[in-house]
Amino acid sequence: MVKQVAIISGGIIGATAAFYLSYLKGHESVAVTLFDEDTGQATKAASGIISPWLSKRRNKRWYALAKQGAELYQQLVNDAQLSANAYCRTGTIVTRKDHADLLDLYHEAEIKAAQTPAMGNVELLSSAEVKRRMPILTNPPEGVFVSGGARIDGQHFVAELLANAQQENLAVVNQRVSLDGSGRVLTEQGPRQFDRIIVATGAWMHETLKPLGLSLKVRPQKGQLIDLLVDMPASWDNMPVMMPESMSDIIPFNHGKLVVGATHENDGGFDLTPKEAAKNQLFENAQYFIEQLSKAQITDMRVGTRAYTDDFSPFFGILPTMPSILVGGGLGSSGLTTGPMIGYHLAQSILSSHLVDWNHYTKPIGTYIS
Incomplete structure (x- = not known):
């Protein structure tokens, strides 16, 4: 039976998760709907540099995530056949x-x-x-x-990833959606039930999760x-x-x-x-x-x-109160580097039961959501 998966937001995390849900082993077992209304989206407005190795930051979890994210890029570029307009290794x-x-x-x-x-x-x-x-x-x-080191254009990057995924199992719906208290996605056409949901709404995630009785510690x-x-x-x-x-x-x-x-x-x-x-x-x-x-x-x-957290660290994981919902965010200014790695892990968690230890990259989700 095909699982129905929703992704809320088509930024760097959502777009990468959508691509891997269309590419990794087992992708034929899921149908993915991505909801995105991109007003204010950091990724769409961003051009950046992928070169985390000499950062002054000393957060070990952040560095592990950023380091792996930079290493993921070359494979991702090859897998998705991304153009030099999206990503180019220039030094x-x-x-x-x-x-x-x-x-x-x-x-x-x-x-x-x-x-x-x-x-x-x-x-x-x-x-x-x-x-x-x-x-x-x-x-x-x-x-x-x-x-x-490399340069990246966020808008080209996510557009090419989503175009690639749409050739497989992705449908993109250009509208703002919300959740209700039972975890249904409230669309303009009415509520929809999904087997799994990825929430990656950045600085707006506090409002996204509020109907579930959850409070998220992020600031814009x-x-x-x-x-x-x-x-x-x-x-x-x-x-x-x-x-x-x-x-x-x-x-x-x-x-x-x-x-x-x-x-x-x-x-x-x-x-x-x-x-x-x-x-x-x-x-x-x-x-x-x-x-x-x-x-x-x-x-x-x-x-x-x-979106920034109090400790300037990205986070991702499964909501303990509603295990069908996964979240990822708090990327700050390193989103173009850390976001794809988070999207990859979230997609892999839906398609496979063999997961790496996420604690290597992020603190427990309860650190940021109460």
Whole structure:
């Protein structure tokens, strides 16, 4: 008998779960319906960098999840035949303002790279060597290059995953839905009963779970970034991305698209209005490294809402009060890195009884939901 599975939200977790439910062994035993009304969705508004290895964060569970997430990408890209518009392994340049700190970072990278094949090669670069790899820069810093780093466009990424899954067993319904107290999905056409439900509604998950008598400890954070159109020759395609210390990420895409961001605004709540002050700050951060930029080159400003937990850690698991419902969220600013791994685990839990120990990646679900 075919199981009916619902996924609420088509962001990074929901889209990846949908793909794996259409791809992993046993996918022919499930029919999947994904409900998504993507207003404010962090993934849709995001372009980012997949390069977690040199993060300053020391949360061991987060690092295990992020490290595995970065390693999952190459397999996921191959399995789903994703285009370079969605994901491209370009390498990452990580900077430090103090030279001694940069040397410490380089030695840390060497040690990690010896045990982490996904990192690829690690090199210590002078400012001149950074300029050679990123010729768009007029004020290049020195940095550490990690060849395994990649750039990602969230909107292209989830769109291609969902298009792939729709060829198998996925139906996408573009509407906002909710749950009732018995765990049914309330749609515009009426309530629907599903065998399993994945809830991945990000900063809105508190409202999603409220009818079940549950309270979720998450808060919204506003994130804004800008797109610029820059005159770049084709020979500059696939430039590395740069993660400057205490400044906005610089993410060059092919065909002259340059992405700068994103902001981290804890007082922005669910407000999706682009702010001129944020635009100016992002532009100034970019112009520090690329002096010839003009505000006239800004083509777009994207705004999304991230979800953060009190301990800044993602979570996922099965609701103890209603085992047919699985949840995943609290991704914060690392969602493009950690989200696919969570989606994979949630999909696998529906299709297989052989699971890894999730405690390696997340605290018990009761830490965040009461």
